[in-house]
Amino acid sequence: NAGVTQTPKFQVLKTGQSMTLQCAQDMNHEYMSWYRQDPGMGLRLIHYSVGAGITDQGEVPNGYNVSRSTTEDFPLRLLSAAPSQTSVYFCASQRGQGLTVSYNEQFFGPGTRLTVL
Amino acid sequence: GIQVEQSPPDLILQEGANSTLRCNFSDSVNNLQWFHQNPWGQLINLFYIPSGTKQNGRLSATTVATERYSLLYISSSQTTDSGVYFCAVKETSGSRLTFGEGTQLTVNP
DSSP states (O other), X not given: OOOEEEEOXXXXXXTTOOEEEEEEESSOOSEEEEEEEOTTOOEEEEEEEEXXXXXXXXXXXXXXXXXXXXXXXOOEEESSOOGXXXXXXXXEEEOOSSSSHHHHOEEEOOOEEEEXX | OOOEEEEOSEEEEETXXXXXXXXXXXXXXXXXXXXXXXXXXXXXEEEEOSSEXXXXXXXXXXXXXXXXXXXXXXXXXXXXXXXXXXXXXXXXXXXXXXXXXXXXXXXXX
């Protein structure tokens, strides 16, 4: 298994540009999430999905869109990039919710470092 | 929402020393994970431990759910242990993982 993969690894955008960060997992996990990490801080949840066709907002959703058309993929779209969106973005997946570690443990991708000028 | 506090925020050790990192949380949880973020930014799962005690080599963790805290023990620290250690929890009534701000660990040779 490749686990959770993210592309690109690095990206530089100009203010106002749009782009999509890709995330894929090959573990047949139901839950997928997007986080951002700013310097000196923990991760904050942007959006998450509990299954194909179902998404919900996290702590900091403004300026981002998501969709989940397949179990494997969970892309994050920046509609009109702003300097405040300069951050490292992590995608994560989890089997589901249940009583055992195999359901609840969350696994993270390698991250995308985004700079908005 | 649930509050997660980690202490200390920074820790500097000499190689070979032992350390204890703490995570306090403000509500009942059914998911607690410890992660290590290495200097290259990669997040590595250390433990899934909503309750009880686990050990993995030089690392061990204990969560006392009734008292709303978890401890991560690092023994005989090595320079490769440097990085940021995060605690993340999911409250019993919620569906999201909430992260603490982390403990920055530096192990000097």
